[in-house]
Amino acid sequence: MPERNRRSTPDTSSSISAAKGKDTPEPKNGVMSSTVKGEQHTPTLAELRHTAAHVLAYAVQDLFPEAKPTIGPAIENGFYYDFDRAEPFTPHDLERLETRMKEIIAADYPMLGMKVSRERAVDCFKDNPYKVEIASEIPPDEPITLYTIGEFTDLCRGGHATSTADIGAVKLMNVAGAYWRGDEHRPMLQRIYGTAWPTQAELDAYLVFLEEAAKRDHRKLGQELDLFSVEEEAGGGLVFWHPKGAVLREIVESFIREGLRERGYQPVNTPHIFAEKIFEISGHLENFAEGMYGPLEVEQLRFRLKPMNCPGHILIYKSHAHSYRELPIRYSEFGTVYRFERSGTLHGLNRVRGFTQDDAHLFCTPEQLQGEFEQTLDEALRLMRAFAFSDFEYFLSTREPHLRVETDSVAEDAIRAALEKFDLPYAVDEGGGAFYGPKLDVNLHDAIGRKWQLGTVQVDFMLPQRFDLKYRGADGADHRPVMIHRALAGSLERFFGVLIEHFAGNFPAWLAPIQVVIAPVSEHQIEYARQVEQTLRKQGFRVEVDESNEKLGYKIRHWKTQKVPYILVVGKNETAAGTVNVNERGSAESRPPLSVADFAKELRERIEEKR
Numbered sequence: 196m197p198e199r200n201r202r203s204t205p206d207t208s209s210s211i212s213a214a215k216g217k218d219t220p221e222p223k224n225g226v227m228s229s230t231v232k233g234e235q236h237t238p239t240l241a242e243l244r245h246t247a248a249h250v251l252a253y254a255v256q257d258l259f260p261e262a263k264p265t266i267g268p269a270i271e272n273g274f275y276y277d278f279d280r281a282e283p284f285t286p287h288d289l290e291r292l293e294t295r296m297k298e299i300i301a302a303d304y305p306m307l308g309m310k311v312s313r314e315r316a317v318d319c320f321k322d323n324p325y326k327v328e329i330a331s332e333i334p335p336d337e338p339i340t341l342y343t344i345g346e347f348t349d350l351c352r353g354g355h356a357t358s359t360a361d362i363g364a365v366k367l368m369n370v371a372g373a374y375w376r377g378d379e380h381r382p383m384l385q386r387i388y389g390t391a392w393p394t395q396a397e398l399d400a401y402l403v404f405l406e407e408a409a410k411r412d413h414r415k416l417g418q419e420l421d422l423f424s425v426e427e428e429a430g431g432g433l434v435f436w437h438p439k440g441a442v443l444r445e446i447v448e449s450f451i452r453e454g455l456r457e458r459g460y461q462p463v464n465t466p467h468i469f470a471e472k473i474f475e476i477s478g479h480l481e482n483f484a485e486g487m488y489g490p491l492e493v494e495q496l497r498f499r500l501k502p503m504n505c506p507g508h509i510l511i512y513k514s515h516a517h518s519y520r521e522l523p524i525r526y527s528e529f530g531t532v533y534r535f536e537r538s539g540t541l542h543g544l545n546r547v548r549g550f551t552q553d554d555a556h557l558f559c560t561p562e563q564l565q566g567e568f569e570q571t572l573d574e575a576l577r578l579m580r581a582f583a584f585s586d587f588e589y590f591l592s593t594r595e596p597h598l599r600v601e602t603d604s605v606a607e608d609a610i611r612a613a614l615e616k617f618d619l620p621y622a623v624d625e626g627g628g629a630f631y632g633p634k635l636d637v638n639l640h641d642a643i644g645r646k647w648q649l650g651t652v653q654v655d656f657m658l659p660q661r662f663d664l665k666y667r668g669a670d671g672a673d674h675r676p677v678m679i680h681r682a683l684a685g686s687l688e689r690f691f692g693v694l695i696e697h698f699a700g701n702f703p704a705w706l707a708p709i710q711v712v713i714a715p716v717s718e719h720q721i722e723y724a725r726q727v728e729q730t731l732r733k734q735g736f737r738v739e740v741d742e743s744n745e746k747l748g749y750k751i752r753h754w755k756t757q758k759v760p761y762i763l764v765v766g767k768n769e770t771a772a773g774t775v776n777v778n779e780r781g782s783a784e785s786r787p788p789l790s791v792a793d794f795a796k797e798l799r800e801r802i803e804e805k806r
């Protein structure tokens with residue numbers, strides 16, 4: 196029997212099987228095992244985790260026979276399985292299930308597959324309307340397969356470990372509600388999440404990682420450090436920046452502006468709503484309608500909240516004629532856009548409905564593309580290094596073959612040449628480009644190794660055509676400019692979510708909303724503390740005095756939880772000598788008192804070095 200093809204992403208228990216799977220060899224006699232006898236099959240992580248989903252469904256069948264299994268795919272870091280059951284699964288139920296799963300794993304059941312007719316599959320699951328629905332929807336040219344471990348058979352398209360014993364370690368994580376097929380008009384199911392690994396050591400390491408990630412959760416830190424909030428009564432996915440968060444944002448925006456100014460960008464500002472017809476011309480209504488909010492009507496004119504800044508910048512370009520001598524023209528804006536996201540998908544700062552991009556649109560000639568890419572890469576590197584990210588990945592995405600036009604290779608060559616000039620290794624994602632042109636994506640890894648996609652630079656031949664953009668060439672004739680869309684931090688909201696988690700809230704001094712807190716030992720030193728505060732403020736530092744009646748120990752503990760880089764303690768001796776006692780974040784070292792001038796010098800150096 197042929198070994199079934201391994202897929203990098205084995206499917207759910209058959210629900211999406213219609214989409215792919217033509218590569219699966221037909222079994223000759225209808226019975227299959229996951230591997231050829233005697234052949235060692237090392238499952239991929241996804242296969243292992245999807246197998247664990249089967250094991251979970253087996254355990255549920257044994258302990259809660261009334262629950263109806265639906266689908267159970269592998270996901271990033273684990274798997275889930277959705278069940279229809281009236282009574283909620285409790286934490287105690289999960290413990291029992293986990294114990295049963297471990298027995299099933301230890302029993303070393305081989306994963307046995309069998310090809311069946313549609314009638315047989317429907318009959319087999321006649322008490323389970325979900326499986327019947329799945330079986331009925333598998334296209335006639337696709338094989339229908341059942342997979343069995345021990346006493347449990349599931350409808351599934353395959354992509355498994357050879358045996359349950361391949362699962363080295365498993366843990367059930369939590370239960371959440373999920374609609375059948377993500378449709379809020381269909382039944383609400385219970386989704387049990389779990390994780391599975393080849394070894395216990397890998398599971399343990401993953402749990403440590405999760406703990407660390409939870410400590411860094413930007414939603415939790417955002418509240419503790421009073422940076423931002425999402426006010427549910429104002430609607431989900433809309434971010435309110437509190438004073439400290441706004442200070443942080445202002446610092447980052449100034450840093451980005453500085454880089455743009457040096458590189459010849461011109462700031463512009465465009466409205467948040469415009470007439471709907473602009474989005475008709477741009478193609479957004481045609482291609483992006485689901486991400487847009489409905490129209491607002493005023494004086495018989497329909498308006499839309501902008502989902503992207505491009506049309507606004509194009510209108511500025513179009514407002515007068517341009518000569519080739521002016522190109523490249525680079526318009527930049529911290530542009531706030533609004534996009535519809537389902538309420539169930541909203542997540543802190545990562546997934547929101549209104550966000551601000553460090554957006555810019557460049558209008559240039561095809562010959563200028565490479566230079567613009569080099570400049571953009573240079574700026575992207577400056578930005579990411581400033582925020583202490585050091586591990587980047589670059590992806591050049593080309594357009595799908597049927598969309599390719601002649602100019603695509605000009606753009607791709609320009610991107611390649613720029614990457615090679617900076618000696619940056621990159622991967623090519625064939626066909627992964629935007630529908631209007633090739634693009635370059637930059638991914639980065641944060642302090643605990645998580646990968647984030649932030650910046651993107653896209654070449655666009657389409658919008659200049661749709662808006663009939665021109666410049667007068669050296670030959671006296673009109674030519675079409677090429678557009679580059681680029682956002683390097685991407686969504687500032689998301690970028691701040693990443694920053695908060697990357698630094699675990701311990702912002703380096705140049706970013707910290709409060710850089711220094713002065714803590715007088717008693718009320719007698721408040722006056723001196725205020726003088727020090729004034730001296731430092733005059734030099735541009737962000738300083739506060741803790742004038743509360745709390746004991747010194749309490750004050751220090753409090754400001755430590757606020758992750759302030761420096762706490763300056765001033766008592767009788769410091770007041771007399773005109774010094775401060777420096778308590779530095781993350782350092783237990785006791786230092787001799789410093790003069791205010793020396794402390795200011797130290798802080799200035801740290802800020803300049805972006806530490």
Ligand SMILES: [Zn+2]
Pocket residue numbers: 207208245246249342351352353354355
């Ligand atoms: Zn399966």
Ligand SMILES: [Zn+2]
Pocket residue numbers: 503504505556680681
């Ligand atoms: Zn754009």
